Amino acid sequence: MGKVSIAIIHYPVLDKQGDVVATSLNNLELHDVARSCMTYGVEMCYIVTPLPKQREIAEKLISHWTEGYGIRYNPDRAEALHKISMAHEIDEVVTKLRAQGNPVLIGTSSRGKGAPIGDAEMRTWIEEDERPFLILFGTGWGLPPEVTARCNRMLLPVKGKGVYNHLSLRVAIGIILDRLLGERGESR
Amino acid sequence: MGKVSIAIIHYPVLDKQGDVVATSLNNLELHDVARSCMTYGVEMCYIVTPLPKQREIAEKLISHWTEGYGIRYNPDRAEALHKISMAHEIDEVVTKLRAQGNPVLIGTSSRGKGAPIGDAEMRTWIEEDERPFLILFGTGWGLPPEVTARCNRMLLPVKGKGVYNHLSLRVAIGIILDRLLGERGESR
Numbered sequence: 001m002g003k004v005s006i007a008i009i010h011y012p013v014l015d016k017q018g019d020v021v022a023t024s025l026n027n028l029e030l031h032d033v034a035r036s037c038m039t040y041g042v043e044m045c046y047i048v049t050p051l052p053k054q055r056e057i058a059e060k061l062i063s064h065w066t067e068g069y070g071i072r073y074n075p076d077r078a079e080a081l082h083k084i085s086m087a088h089e090i091d092e093v094v095t096k097l098r099a100q101g102n103p104v105l106i107g108t109s110s111r112g113k114g115a116p117i118g119d120a121e122m123r124t125w126i127e128e129d130e131r132p133f134l135i136l137f138g139t140g141w142g143l144p145p146e147v148t149a150r151c152n153r154m155l156l157p158v159k160g161k162g163v164y165n166h167l168s169l170r171v172a173i174g175i176i177l178d179r180l181l182g183e184r185g186e187s188r
Numbered sequence: 189m190g191k192v193s194i195a196i197i198h199y200p201v202l203d204k205q206g207d208v209v210a211t212s213l214n215n216l217e218l219h220d221v222a223r224s225c226m227t228y229g230v231e232m233c234y235i236v237t238p239l240p241k242q243r244e245i246a247e248k249l250i251s252h253w254t255e256g257y258g259i260r261y262n263p264d265r266a267e268a269l270h271k272i273s274m275a276h277e278i279d280e281v282v283t284k285l286r287a288q289g290n291p292v293l294i295g296t297s298s299r300g301k302g303a304p305i306g307d308a309e310m311r312t313w314i315e316e317d318e319r320p321f322l323i324l325f326g327t328g329w330g331l332p333p334e335v336t337a338r339c340n341r342m343l344l345p346v347k348g349k350g351v352y353n354h355l356s357l358r359v360a361i362g363i364i365l366d367r368l369l370g371e372r373g374e375s376r
Contacts, residue, residue, distance in 0.1 A: 032356040041349030076354045118375040156373040158366065161229030166264045167362065168220040174359035175366045178346065182363075185344040187306040 002126050003043040003100060004133045004181065006173065007093050008033065010049035014141040023139040025054050030061060032170040034080035040177040043132070046087045055086050090147065093134060101131040107151035108137050108176065110165050114148075116156040119179040126180060135180075137173055190314050191231040191288060192321045192369065194361065195281050196221065198237035202329040211327040213242050218249060220358040222268035228365040231320070234275045243274050278335065281322060289319040295339035296325050296364065298353050302336075304344040307367040314368060323368075325361055 008029070011022035025047065037045045047058055062081050065071065071078040087093045097103040106122070117125075126133055136143060136151065148154060158167060158175050167175070196217070199210035213235065225233045235246055250269050253259065259266040275281045285291040294310070305313075314321055324331060324339065336342060346355065346363050355363070 032359050035354050035356055036359055038352045039346075039348035039355050076352075079352070080354065112376075115376045116373075118373045120372070121375045156375065158227075159371045159373055160227035160366070161369060161371070164226045164264075164267070166223050166268065167227050168223055168358075170356075171220050171224055171359055171362035174355065174363050175370075178348070178363045178366065179372075181349060183347045183349070184308070184367075185304075185306045185347055187304065187309045187344065 002104065002129045002131050002133045004041075004126060004135065005043045005046065005093075005097065006033075006037065006135045006137060006177075007046040007048050007087070007090065008169070008173075009090065009136055009138050009143060009147065010047065010054065011051070012144050012147065013138045014144050016141055018141070020144050021140060022049065022051055025049065025058055029170055030058065030081070030084055031077065033173055034083045035077075036170075036174040036177055037083040038080045040181040042083065042177065042181070044085050045083050046085050046093045048087045048090055048093065050088050058084070058086055090136070090150075097132045097134060103132045103134050104129065105151045106133060106135045107143055107148045107154045108135060108157075108172075109142055109148070109154055110157050110167070110172075111142070112157050114154050116154045118156045122155060123180055135176070137169060139169060190292065190317045190319050190321045192229075192314060192323065193231045193234065193281075193285065194221075194225065194323045194325060194365075195234040195236050195275070195278065196357075196361075197278065197324055197326050197331060197335065198235065198242065199239070200332050200335065201326045202332050204329055206329070208332050209328060210237065210239055213237065213246055217358055218246065218269070218272055219265065221361055222271045223265075224358075224362040224365055225271040226268045228369040230271065230365065230369070232273050233271050234273050234281045236275045236278055236281065238276050246272070246274055278324070278338075285320045285322060291320045291322050292317065293339045294321060294323045295331055295336045295342045296323060296345075296360075297330055297336070297342055298345050298355070298360070299330070300345050302342050304342045306344045310343060311368055323364070325357060327357060
């Protein structure tokens, strides 16, 4: 089974107009995603941003909860935040992962592009491949073509009912991890 | 197929010590949950709190996004927030739902209690029953015994890998809706 990491991309991503921009981080994103990563046994969650001020904010938040007062107040939260790692750019993450083998890059999108892979096939792939997997999530209006072009495959968009398709990124990450790594229980 | 609504309970819920308390709302909860409800075709999301100040905050936020500036800035968000309705107590929601038939109450918990029902069985039940379903989610440390005792069944807790089980409520709601109402796509 391949180890799965995820990357939340704050740059480069698209804005509403389709231009490439950098987005800002938010605190809840870090907590929610860290807890989802812990729950689904994700190896590491990389927050990718080249902006020094943004990295500073994230590192301050992480150290608040993993050291000093925060760790006493809420140890579960501290434990989860150890799953968060900052990175300047996607290449930095890819280089780190190479220590475990040639990483498989999986892109995500709320619009179906190219020939996306379904959850069941992706689950099997993760189970059978020993290479590290990196699932990329774009903030803002999603990953730009320069990033999706680097991905080995794109994941099929999450579909609910009907055409409305605007899940928050935090929630979408949880749902995708559940689909790929979660356990389905039987009634007792 | 039964229409599914959800209720996010802010009172009565348990705190860390197991006492019954009222918790406060947060803005992101409303946005994220509204978007998940839209995506999965949930009939209505009831926010249950008896505190007037809390209701006022929520109503202000909803009208900001569904009227005036907000609706022009982000129409998808406005559309989603129409899925949010405030209620004083659980009984108020149950009474409203009775217009569509005798509601089935399904409780959720991150700890497995009683004889919980699995996702597959729950999916089939929703598909085959014409009654309205109400899935209850407790904020804080979860639903108190007085509420779970009223539920027809408890849903099996979401399980990832290992023992860590502290998903954020927003994310857990998305995952549960996906398990019960989402469509699974095949690779193309």
